[in-house]
Amino acid sequence: MSERLRENESKAERYLQRFRGATLEHFIDGERRRSLSRQTFENRTPIDGSVLNSVAAGDARDVDAAAQAAARAFGTWKDTDGAERKRILHRIADAIEARGEEIALVESTDTGQPIRFMAAAAKRSAANFRFFADKAPEAANGLSLPAREHVNYTQRQPIGPVGVITPWNTPFMLATWKIAPALAAGCTVVHKPAEWSPLTAALLAEICAEAGLPTGVLNTVHGFGETAGKALTEHDAIKAIAFVGESATGSLIMAQGAPTLKRVHFELGGKNAVVVFDDADLDRALDAVVFMIYSLNGERCTSSSRLLVQRSIHDELVERVVARAKRVRVGHPLDPDTELGPLIHPSHVDKVVGYFEVAKSENVRVPIGGRRADLGANYVEPTVFAGASAALRVAQEEIFGPVLTVIPFDDEAQAIEIANGVRYGLAGYVWTGDAGRAHRMARALDVGMVWVNSENNRHLPSPFGGMKASGIGRDGGDYSFDFYMETKNVCVALGTHRVPSLGRG
Numbered sequence: 001m002s003e004r005l006r007e008n009e010s011k012a013e014r015y016l017q018r019f020r021g022a023t024l025e026h027f028i029d030g031e032r033r034r035s036l037s038r039q040t041f042e043n044r045t046p047i048d049g050s051v052l053n054s055v056a057a058g059d060a061r062d063v064d065a066a067a068q069a070a071a072r073a074f075g076t077w078k079d080t081d082g083a084e085r086k087r088i089l090h091r092i093a094d095a096i097e098a099r100g101e102e103i104a105l106v107e108s109t110d111t112g113q114p115i116r117f118m119a120a121a122a123k124r125s126a127a128n129f130r131f132f133a134d135k136a137p138e139a140a141n142g143l144s145l146p147a148r149e150h151v152n153y154t155q156r157q158p159i160g161p162v163g164v165i166t167p168w169n170t171p172f173m174l175a176t177w178k179i180a181p182a183l184a185a186g187c188t189v190v191h192k193p194a195e196w197s198p199l200t201a202a203l204l205a206e207i208c209a210e211a212g213l214p215t216g217v218l219n220t221v222h223g224f225g226e227t228a229g230k231a232l233t234e235h236d237a238i239k240a241i242a243f244v245g246e247s248a249t250g251s252l253i254m255a256q257g258a259p260t261l262k263r264v265h266f267e268l269g270g271k272n273a274v275v276v277f278d279d280a281d282l283d284r285a286l287d288a289v290v291f292m293i294y295s296l297n298g299e300r301c302t303s304s305s306r307l308l309v310q311r312s313i314h315d316e317l318v319e320r321v322v323a324r325a326k327r328v329r330v331g332h333p334l335d336p337d338t339e340l341g342p343l344i345h346p347s348h349v350d351k352v353v354g355y356f357e358v359a360k361s362e363n364v365r366v367p368i369g370g371r372r373a374d375l376g377a378n379y380v381e382p383t384v385f386a387g388a389s390a391a392l393r394v395a396q397e398e399i400f401g402p403v404l405t406v407i408p409f410d411d412e413a414q415a416i417e418i419a420n421g422v423r424y425g426l427a428g429y430v431w432t433g434d435a436g437r438a439h440r441m442a443r444a445l446d447v448g449m450v451w452v453n454s455e456n457n458r459h460l461p462s463p464f465g466g467m468k469a470s471g472i473g474r475d476g477g478d479y480s481f482d483f484y485m486e487t488k489n490v491c492v493a494l495g496t497h498r499v500p501s502l503g504r505g
Helices: 003-016 060-077 082-098 100-111 115-138 171-185 199-210 225-234 247-260 282-298 311-326 346-361 412-420 435-444 477-484
Strands: 026-028 031-033 040-044 051-056 144-146 150-158 162-165 189-192 218-220 240-244 263-267 273-276 306-310 365-368 383-386 403-409 427-431 449-452 485-493
Touching: 003 100, 026 060, 026 199, 060 189, 060 218, 060 225, 082 100, 082 115, 082 171, 082 199, 100 115, 100 171, 100 199, 115 171, 115 477, 162 171, 162 225, 171 189, 171 199, 171 240, 171 477, 189 199, 189 225, 199 218, 225 247, 240 247, 240 477, 247 263, 273 282, 273 412, 282 311, 282 403, 282 427, 306 311, 306 412, 311 365, 311 383, 311 403, 346 365, 403 412, 412 435, 427 435, 435 449, 477 485
Parallel strands: 162 189, 162 240, 189 218, 240 263, 273 306, 273 427, 306 403, 383 403, 427 449
Antiparallel strands: 026 031, 026 218, 040 051, 144 150, 150 485, 365 383
């Protein structure tokens, strides 16, 4: 065991002591509360499967208490001056930065994500709050739309209390990505974090309260999607649901919210293609391909899980990818040298490992991986499926693990056909030295986001979201406000137009 790993384990244990032997409670109306049912569930670390703590299992009654608290707080928060909201959100960002080490170590232990990525995610979370803090004073701004005899102008107002349901892969960062714009817009929030990674959601609620966020503006209810999540999506007081997760769950949420006409924002699954042409800078493309499938344990919605390679360079690039995959360091997530840690949960491991048998049945070559790593139950080797065709299950279905499927193509038209030939449409990556081809590909790909000669690089003002089964709506900049706010038009007459009349005889 390295000295740095021992040091991180010691620090993590110090931060985790508050959770050991305790029940992680909800945070409702400014106070910690047990579930009204007194039901709990175990939270285990994916590192070795040991129990970290127990968690309150919320149900409809707990969600109702949180929703009612959010509804009461909305009456004041929506009218809070944008400059004051900005001040509070910046204080939250300050606190996130101050507690960045704690957030990273706790989340790494809770999720199995390597500490090298969680440390960066904590910094990104503070940046999310700072970005939307600065936008809070302009959230209500609209447009001037003059006509000849009338002045039209628009203004925006917060939609109301909203539900935010976040996933388990980078839970703290993704929670801030959804919650920060909601708060900046003037909405209040009921947050239902993923049951597999609940710890840092409690830290976020605590940080927000200590930074001066008024009581009831952010409420956190732990529990399962089938109970707490369903109750949140069906609650009358909740005006919108922002959800990150599987496409099938998004369909359920849409159906559950239909009777109350809820607005929905979904960031769902993906089977993203990285398309490498023979005129690309192969060294840079290789770095991006390996990073975007094996970072974050392959458990990321924007992972480039399909590698489409022009046939003339196919064998060379596959050989180089395999060689790099062999050197990916699999290990304890708190070790700074680790690049690939344990997957989140035994159920998810079973799903990922199940595709190893699918690959065999589809006669796909597996030049590396295709096995559990000999480090513990949740560890999986970095894997490459080579020689696949576009119609196979391993090329069509989201695996959500460190598994790359390689598909050859002959020309631009075939690359587009293969890339678009899946039910998902979240992201696409194009590597080429031809500027015209880059723009043609970007226009042709049926995805919400395209990166050309780059890995996933986020620019906070730009829109983030997918097409087809990958989602509805966009995050980022004013795109977030489009979801969390209603736009109202005001038409004022100049007193010069003729008003139609009836009943004058």
